[in-house]
Amino acid sequence: MSKILLIVEDNPSVMDLYETSFKLNKYEVDKAVDGQEALDRLKSSARKPAVILLDIMMSRMNGFDFLANIKKDKDLQHIPVIILSNLAQQHDVDRGLELGAALYLVKSQYDPQEIVERVNSVLQRYGDKNSNYIPEKRS
Amino acid sequence: MNRGANSGTKLVSFFIFWVALATLSASAYSILSVLGIVPMSWLIFFYWLGTLVFLNLGLILSFWRSRDHFPISRQLAMILWGGVSIWYWSFAPLYFFLNINVDLLQLKWTVLEFLWEVPVVGLLFVWTCLLLFRPVRRFVERDMLPPDPLKLYRLVVDYPTAVGILIFIFTFGGYILGTVQNHFLTYPPFIEQMKVLLNGAIISLFLGGFFYLLLDIFLGDIRLRIEKKYALVNAARKRIHNKIFGLTLITALGSLALISLLVFKSFQITVREQVLAGIRQDISRISRELGSAEGDEAREEIIQSLRRGSRGRVMLFEPGERLPAVEFSDETRAAYETQSFGIVDDYRGDIKLVTFFEDLALRKKAVSVVYVSDFYGTVFQGLRFFLVGYALIIMFIIFIARLFSRLITRPIRLLSEAVKSAAKEPHFYFNNLSTGDEFENLSHAFSHFVHETRRSTTALKEERARLLSAINSLSLGFAFFDAKKNLIVENRAIEQVFGRAEGKPRLAVMAEKFGGGAGLFEAAERCLKTNAPVELKELELDGQFFNLTIEPVRAVAESAELLIGFGLLAENVTHAKILDKTRDEFFAVASHELRTPLTVIRGNMAMAKTMFSPELEKNRELKKMIDETHTASIGLIKMVNDFLNMASLEQQRMSFNKERFDMGELVASVVAELEPIARMKNLYLKFVNSEDRIPQALADRERAKQVIFNLISNAINYTDTGGVKVFVGVAQSSIQVSVIDTGQGISPEGQQKLFQKFQRSREEILVKDTTKGTGLGLYISRLLAKGMGGELALVRSAPGEGSAFSFTLPIAV
Numbered sequence: 001m002s003k004i005l006l007i008v009e010d011n012p013s014v015m016d017l018y019e020t021s022f023k024l025n026k027y028e029v030d031k032a033v034d035g036q037e038a039l040d041r042l043k044s045s046a047r048k049p050a051v052i053l054l055d056i057m058m059s060r061m062n063g064f065d066f067l068a069n070i071k072k073d074k075d076l077q078h079i080p081v082i083i084l085s086n087l088a089q090q091h092d093v094d095r096g097l098e099l100g101a102a103l104y105l106v107k108s109q110y111d112p113q114e115i116v117e118r119v120n121s122v123l124q125r126y127g128d129k130n131s132n133y134i135p136e137k138r139s
Numbered sequence: 140m141n142r143g144a145n146s147g148t149k150l151v152s153f154f155i156f157w158v159a160l161a162t163l164s165a166s167a168y169s170i171l172s173v174l175g176i177v178p179m180s181w182l183i184f185f186y187w188l189g190t191l192v193f194l195n196l197g198l199i200l201s202f203w204r205s206r207d208h209f210p211i212s213r214q215l216a217m218i219l220w221g222g223v224s225i226w227y228w229s230f231a232p233l234y235f236f237l238n239i240n241v242d243l244l245q246l247k248w249t250v251l252e253f254l255w256e257v258p259v260v261g262l263l264f265v266w267t268c269l270l271l272f273r274p275v276r277r278f279v280e281r282d283m284l285p286p287d288p289l290k291l292y293r294l295v296v297d298y299p300t301a302v303g304i305l306i307f308i309f310t311f312g313g314y315i316l317g318t319v320q321n322h323f324l325t326y327p328p329f330i331e332q333m334k335v336l337l338n339g340a341i342i343s344l345f346l347g348g349f350f351y352l353l354l355d356i357f358l359g360d361i362r363l364r365i366e367k368k369y370a371l372v373n374a375a376r377k378r379i380h381n382k383i384f385g386l387t388l389i390t391a392l393g394s395l396a397l398i399s400l401l402v403f404k405s406f407q408i409t410v411r412e413q414v415l416a417g418i419r420q421d422i423s424r425i426s427r428e429l430g431s432a433e434g435d436e437a438r439e440e441i442i443q444s445l446r447r448g449s450r451g452r453v454m455l456f457e458p459g460e461r462l463p464a465v466e467f468s469d470e471t472r473a474a475y476e477t478q479s480f481g482i483v484d485d486y487r488g489d490i491k492l493v494t495f496f497e498d499l500a501l502r503k504k505a506v507s508v509v510y511v512s513d514f515y516g517t518v519f520q521g522l523r524f525f526l527v528g529y530a531l532i533i534m535f536i537i538f539i540a541r542l543f544s545r546l547i548t549r550p551i552r553l554l555s556e557a558v559k560s561a562a563k564e565p566h567f568y569f570n571n572l573s574t575g576d577e578f579e580n581l582s583h584a585f586s587h588f589v590h591e592t593r594r595s596t597t598a599l600k601e602e603r604a605r606l607l608s609a610i611n612s613l614s615l616g617f618a619f620f621d622a623k624k625n626l627i628v629e630n631r632a633i634e635q636v637f638g639r640a641e642g643k644p645r646l647a648v649m650a651e652k653f654g655g656g657a658g659l660f661e662a663a664e665r666c667l668k669t670n671a672p673v674e675l676k677e678l679e680l681d682g683q684f685f686n687l688t689i690e691p692v693r694a695v696a697e698s699a700e701l702l703i704g705f706g707l708l709a710e711n712v713t714h715a716k717i718l719d720k721t722r723d724e725f726f727a728v729a730s731h732e733l734r735t736p737l738t739v740i741r742g743n744m745a746m747a748k749t750m751f752s753p754e755l756e757k758n759r760e761l762k763k764m765i766d767e768t769h770t771a772s773i774g775l776i777k778m779v780n781d782f783l784n785m786a787s788l789e790q791q792r793m794s795f796n797k798e799r800f801d802m803g804e805l806v807a808s809v810v811a812e813l814e815p816i817a818r819m820k821n822l823y824l825k826f827v828n829s830e831d832r833i834p835q836a837l838a839d840r841e842r843a844k845q846v847i848f849n850l851i852s853n854a855i856n857y858t859d860t861g862g863v864k865v866f867v868g869v870a871q872s873s874i875q876v877s878v879i880d881t882g883q884g885i886s887p888e889g890q891q892k893l894f895q896k897f898q899r900s901r902e903e904i905l906v907k908d909t910t911k912g913t914g915l916g917l918y919i920s921r922l923l924a925k926g927m928g929g930e931l932a933l934v935r936s937a938p939g940e941g942s943a944f945s946f947t948l949p950i951a952v
Contacts, residue, residue: 011735017742024750057731086734088780089787090794108734108776111745 003123006030006049008038008066009084010058014107018053018084021112022119035061039069042076049079051123054101056085056092067099080126082119102126147205154198158224161190165254172250184250188228191254195224211361212269212276218353219268222306223261226346227253252317260316264309268302279361288369295362303351307343314339328489330512334403337396344393410518411484411492411511414447418482418494418509421445435501442498442505448513455503462506467493475506550578554585561589616685616709618645619692622702624663636680636709649707653678662689666705683713722786730783737776744769781915785896788922795839795927799951802836802843802874803828803867809847810865817855823862824855833867836874837951838927846920846931850878850944853916858882858941873929873947880943885936893933894921924948 005027009015019029030049032038035058042048052070056063063083070076080102085092088106096104102122105115165187172179199221206214275294278285285291317339318332421444428441439455446453456462462472468487475481480496485508494507610617610630616637618629626645637649650659662673666689675687688708693700744765748755755762787793810826817824836843854863861881868875885893896918917931924931929948936942 011739013739014735014742017739017746021742021746086731086738088730088734088783106734107738108741108779112742113745113749 002026002028003050004028004030004047005119006032006038006042006052008032008035008052008058008063009055010034011055014055017112018115021116025116025120034058035063035066035069038066042070043073048076051119051126052079052081053084053119054081056083056087056096064095064099067096067101071100080122082122084115147201148208150201151198151205151209154194154201158191158194158198161187161194162254162258165191166258169250169254179250184253187250187254191224192228195221195228199225211280212272214357215272215276215354216265216269218357219265219302219350220261222346222350222353223257223264226342226349227257227261251320256313256317260309260313264306267305267309271301271305272298275361279364288365292362292365292369295358295365298358299351299354302354303347306350307347310343310346311339314343328486330490331486334400337400341393341396341400348393406515406518406522407490407511410514411490413518414492414509414511414514415482417447418445418492418507421447422494422496429498429500438498438501442501445494445505445507447507447509450510450513452508454506454508455498455501456506457503460504466508475504550582554578554582557582557585561585616707616711618707618709619704620646620663620707621704622667624660627704633707633709636683636685636711652680659687662687663705663707666691667702670702677712677716683711684716686710686712719790730779733779734776737772737779741769741772741776744772781919784919785915785922788919788926791926793926795842797837798840799835799837800840800843801833802876802948803833805840805844806847806865806867806876809844809851813848813851813855816852817862820855820859822855822858822860824851824865825862826865826867828867833869833874835951836948838929838948842923842927843948846923846946847876847878849916849920850876850931850946854878854880854882854942854944861941869950870945870947873949876946876948877934878944878946879941881941884938884940884942885933886938890933890936894918894931920946 003026005022007015007018007022007029009018009031010033015031015033019031022029030041032041037060038052038054039061054063054066061069063085067081067083070079070081077100081100082103082105083096083101084105084107085096086107088109093104103118105118107115110118168177168183168187171177172183199217202209202217202221206217209217275291275298278291314336318335321335322332425441425445429438432438432441442455443453462475464472466488467475468485471483471485471487471493474483475493475495478495482492482494485491485493490511492509492511494509495504497504607628607630610628611632613630614632616630616633618633619627621627624644624646629645637645637652646659646663653659658675662675666673670691670693672691673689675689677684678687679685686709688710690706690708691702692704692706694703695701747765748762748769755765784793807826807828810824814824851863851865858880859882863878863880866875866877866879868877894917896915921931924946927948929946931946932944934943934945
């Protein structure tokens, strides 16, 4: 059974890029164009994703607000969230990690395949839910 | 010394005892004599007076010899008592005898005055004065610290004046009391009573002045002590003029009154002598007439012709009849009864000459009473012409003297008037003095002086106006304060920002505007103390931002520098700050917006490379195109990252980790990473770990790597032959990484711009070469090095001889 990945991203070109590359790597990809849509989707659907890829700058609900929201929800807070954004300033990174993101990646620094590998490694560590995962400080 | 002191104080005690005993005895005796129980005569009076004078003089002299052994209160009491006794028992009787015809006064009055009244009034006076002195005594004797030294000082200074006034009141009061008592006991004439009162007033004034001077001298020592102890020099100096004036006035008035009294007395004597001469002529005339007179009526008529003056009377008394006590004094009545002829003075009621003789033919005693005061007018008529003439002469002398003095002092007055007017009049020339002597020279010198002063004042004013307009034209706020933080001058820019100070200290207004302080006072204090400028950055005021610089201001005086205050410069940096912020925001947003399409390009190229790898192997052209697009997109992303890095470094928003790491290891990893690139250019890249044990560095490992990477890749980029050597060592308690190349080197002009933004100093700016980066590398590297507490510097370089860079980081302790 393939793992479900939720991509929250407002730019369709970027969305296409990651959708293609994750599908190539046997992921089932769910999509949402902003935080609000993603939150609604997660709450209404019984199928929970194994991992969420989250952009920050989006209309309606931005990535930070979305992250804060799902970390408050008992059903959703265990899902690892990887922030994938082009905001690369230190205070943005710190804020994302403080809110409980598993990883903060700057999109432009990586080829799509490298991102898939990072997501894989996070999922491996999260496979055992009891293990204390310490997020990497720097992307 | 001690024995002397003891015997001295014993002598004083001995005299005090006897003075007290004698005064009490004399007082008791005088009261008994008034009651008629004990006899009173001049002999007895002088016996008592002499005893008192002798004992009091002994007391004063013995005290004065050993006065330093007494506390201040005793000294003071002795001075006060000494004053009273000297005046009353030594000088006052002399004065009294000189001024008043004692023969004609009742002795009992004198006894009361001198033996009883004086001790009572004197003791009251001494007691009051001692009470007045008590607050001063408490502090001076016990050497206590006064709550208000100035107040104590004023008490000491004012005390002699107060005592002077008191003695006047007491003494004059005594005289008034004596006069009233006299009026009922001895009925002296009105004019004599007035003379006594005037005499009393004069004595009181003199006595007041005497006490004032005596106490002023006595307290001078205490005053000096207080002045020294509390540094109160000149505190009450100005009042001395008033005192001298008052003392002079009192002396002048007293002398005038005394002279008037003496003049009046001599006038009285003159009148009496004239009247007496007239009476003597009349007596000899009527004795001749009586010799040839016939009949009682004729005799009586002749006797009646003795009558003189408007109030004069001639009375005939039967033998054995006594003179009425209402009109005649006891002495006159006694003389009338014991003698057949006599001319006597009588003061009862008024001054009069009483002539009596026995007319044997009539068997009656004739008494003629002539009032001396009836003739004051007649005698004065004769004197009037003389007085008017005398007054005219005096007036003429005064007039002449004044005229001469005015003539002599005229040049001086003119000069002094000119000095006064020179200060007011704008155009002054002193030319109305042509005496042809030193005065004229002086006037010319003065004119010259005034002109010179005017000229230099005008020049100074102009200079000041120029300076003021210069500082007013500054857009920077400028204010100058003295060393006590008082504003001396400020320019308009300061007023525009902070408003007018309006009475409040300028610095306080400024501190208030900056939200209650902002360390402004502290900064000014620090500047004055350390004699070094203090900067306050970006203080906010109503949404505006100011940089304040407080600079010490020194003046050279007598070859020594003197701190005279500080200057405050206020620069409005709001505009620059907004510009800075906008630029940084622009960089951040632009970087983000640029990254997104670049991510898509990069990602898609990478995907194409992996997904269509077999197809691309067939089409080498397409593969090359895709590869190059991929590489270029990565280069572009790096550029964008540099921009963002720079922005956050400049805003000091970047945070650095502090971790321990091995610098040798880090450099080795970078060298290994870049080795292939060097090899491609046929260059060597050597890492020399010059010392065996290099301590660990304490910094952000990633950022350090970024700097080292930048330095080595720069060196490779700008070197065409030879290669690059990297050293790691310890220099001046920090770890030093040296990167030395054999490349093209940097010209001196290039070196100056090396660490500036967008500079690629090793080439012409206009030559574009994207492979060599954005020109931000060294700029960012240096910011990173400084952010970690290290340094990045060019050690040496010359065109064609290569370059050496040094990067240092702190050692982990």
